[in-house]
Amino acid sequence: MALQGFGNVGSHAARLIAERGGKIVAVADHAGAVHREGGLDVPALVEWVQEHRTVDGFAGGDAFDGAEIITWPAEVLIPAALENAITAEHAKELKAEIVIEAANGPTTPDAHEILVNRDVLVVPDILANAGGVTVSYFEWAQNIQRFSWEYERVVDELEKTMRRAYGSVRDLAKQKNIDLRTAAFTLGIQRVGRAGLSRATVREEVDLG
Numbered sequence: 001m002a003l004q005g006f007g008n009v010g011s012h013a014a015r016l017i018a019e020r021g022g023k024i025v026a027v028a029d030h031a032g033a034v035h036r037e038g039g040l041d042v043p044a045l046v047e048w049v050q051e052h053r054t055v056d057g058f059a060g061g062d063a064f065d066g067a068e069i070i071t072w073p074a075e076v077l078i079p080a081a082l083e084n085a086i087t088a089e090h091a092k093e094l095k096a097e098i099v100i101e102a103a104n105g106p107t108t109p110d111a112h113e114i115l116v117n118r119d120v121l122v123v124p125d126i127l128a129n130a131g132g133v134t135v136s137y138f139e140w141a142q143n144i145q146r147f148s149w150e151y152e153r154v155v156d157e158l159e160k161t162m163r164r165a166y167g168s169v170r171d172l173a174k175q176k177n178i179d180l181r182t183a184a185f186t187l188g189i190q191r192v193g194r195a196g197l198s199r200a201t202v203r204e205e206v207d208l209g
Contacts, residue, residue, distance in 0.1 A: 032056025
């Protein structure tokens with residue numbers, strides 16, 4: 001996997017991936033980039049960045065031009081930093097088979113169309129980085145109840161929610177033969193529409209007395 005960005009999102013993504021046996025072969029941030037074909041030592045890289053605020057200078061890999069990270073020869077690309085990081089030109093040269101959008105809007109619309117036509121699996125930002133918003137909802141729910149959940153419950157509820165969300169998007173994408181981004185938007189619009197109709201019905205019943 002290749003990772004653009006090693007801040008709050010990128011570093012935790014790298015840590016979780018490494019803990020599950022995934023191999024991070026290249027990382028780029030605002031000041032530098034480092035790669036190692038056999039996989040970077042993620043815990044060591046995290047320590048380095050905590051002290052130096054950048055991956056630049058990390059001795060556990062070789063430096064390279066960070067602009068090359070988008071087209072790095074990896075199975076999975078995770079843009080976790082910049083909006084519009086993947087342009088149409090990048091999309092034509094992209095080597096990854098899977099793009100997981102950990103940043104907000106990292107792929108331009110033109111690039112998305114090219115990737116879809118190339119059969120690159122794009123897990124869209126609205127789904128891939130929704131964990132933070134989901135936990136914010138959990139915090140709101142706890143505040144309303146004036147009751148705090150244990151950490152383990154938060155993690156468990158998050159995993160169940162995200163697995164359910166991904167399953168719904170994946171199933172609709174297969175059913176309609178559409179990409180995951182279109183499926184996610186379709187589900188979102190459907191749910192907002194249903195909620196709007198339900199509220200309108202309730203207001204009408206109240207008005208009728």
